[in-house]
Amino acid sequence: MSVPVFSAAHRSSAVDALRAAGCVFAEDEAELILATARTPAEAAAMVERRAGGLPLEHVVGWAEFRGLRVAVDPGVFVPRRRTEFLVARAAALAGREAVVVDLCCGSGALGAALAASLDRIELHAADIDPAAVRCARRNIADAGGRVYEGDLYDPLPGTLRGRVGILLANVPYVPTDEVGLLPAEARVHEARVALDGGADGLDVLRRVTEQAPRWLAPGGHLLFETSEGQVSAALAAVERADLVGHVVEDEERYATVVIGTWPGGGR
Template sequence: MPVPLSPSALSSLAAALRAAGCVFAEDEAGLIAATADHPADIDAMARRRAAGHPLEHVLGWAEFNGLRIAVDPGVFVPRRRTEFLVERAVSLAPDPAVVVDLCCGSGALGAALAAALDRVELHAADVEPAAVRCARRNIGERGRVYEGDLFAALPETLRGRVDVLLANVPYVPSEDVPLLPAEARVHEPLVALDGGGDGLDVLRRVAAEAPHWLAPGGSLLVETSERQAERAAQAVAATGLTARVATCEERYATVVTGTRAAG
């Protein structure tokens, strides 16, 4: 049950968070109070947030595409801009659909797509054990979650059957990782952030194998930055897939889609 706080106590909590540098201190104070089960939990959560832990790790959940997604410490926090990738995927998914969520992290993308589609066979995978545990909680009985490196984690029976392949790969260039906010750089796994020299190393690995896993007419969808979009699309097109770039200015989101020929 949420802990009821007086207006003055809530104001004091917000003031402490603001002093620690939280820009949206009032909103965060309300979320902490609404999530805590005991007054002592509020103090502990406020201390963690003031120390720089991501709000989602402090709360234990993140809102994503209308869902409350469990997010454990050490697990990549799903970004709201990635909802655009889910929207693109929903628009391309047949009914029924075989969906794979690679680099699934908390499983937010797969869970969101499963919630949006009528009939879906969902598979997800991540190399991080903590992420796999978290994804299994979020996906539950709606799909299966595997631990391993990209496609190596998936059952061979999926080859040539995947209608929608989501891959929210890391795409931050290695030299830019130290420039990330401390919330990400310190508290999220490096493997979920570092995309190699130009940020596209993992994307190239995924694109190279994707044609062997996609069903005829199936699509690979990856998120990238606007400045990387052209090179990312070229990498996808080089594998024989038809590449397209879509952007959402409101969310500052860019998605590259690669579609296998239907024939």
């Protein structure tokens, strides 16, 4: 019978160190760290990094998202659990198969999770951050997805124009002046390009909506997350692009998702 690598003393020490660092869920985080580490020395180093403020997902190298273990490399945006609601709405709209584009894909969590929900998917993703692109390529490999490096639609193959059924756009929507108010885990350890949405938080979104009709198939859907205070302006951007917009919310997750549907026609 094998002897457990980690004793009760190891667990207690990890919990104490995390609690002293202000980790609210110290016990749960210690369990994840010890379940990931291969040796006591590695566990101690991971606890030290977490106590120093590194996001837990960067410490263990993965995040749970809609039941998947998604790789999250240092510096890459950590997928938020509230964004699972966006993926659920996309899955409901997609049916059992779809052509999907995941813009501002970060780790590729949204595309990977949607692929796991569908019978058949043609998946493409893009991000401007090279670290995110490398991470996303690993996460969507099993779905046969392709990841491109570049600014929004720029790196996508032209053959996708007019074919996209589901356009996921997890754009940054934090106003520039409010980035400094974010928790240090995000502000210090995630790429600013994944957080900063410009003066009112909607600069990137406006660029996405403006070009969306060129890529969406008739009846295709653009989905993005925003804050409650930005809904009116976000809907206005959707409607300026001749998309039919509506808002869905999940109060339990504090998630607000805007859906823009392309009715078709020339543009």
